[in-house]
Amino acid sequence: MQALERMRRWVAEHEAAGLNRTQVAALIGCSEGGLSRVLSGTRGVGGRMAALIERATEGWHEGAIRAVDWYETADPMDATAEG
DSSP, X not given: OOHHHHHHHHHHHHHHTTOOHHHXXXXXXXXXXXXXXXXXXXXXXXXXXXXXXXXXHTTOTTOOOOGGGGTOOOOTTOTTSOO
């Protein structure tokens, strides 16, 4: 599962529980604008943001979105990987 897809689900669950986007961003430790840009794909996730997301998602029922998850690439030896 890709980190961005998981992040979108994590945010959606919090919004469904009654939090607004600003409150969800505060759980992470970033601005609402920064979170919205990440979710829309207009901003990449740097090391600091990846670490904040990992910390915020610890204990999530799907498991933390680890910082390294944002940087994993397909195995070049995997014949099924798209390239």
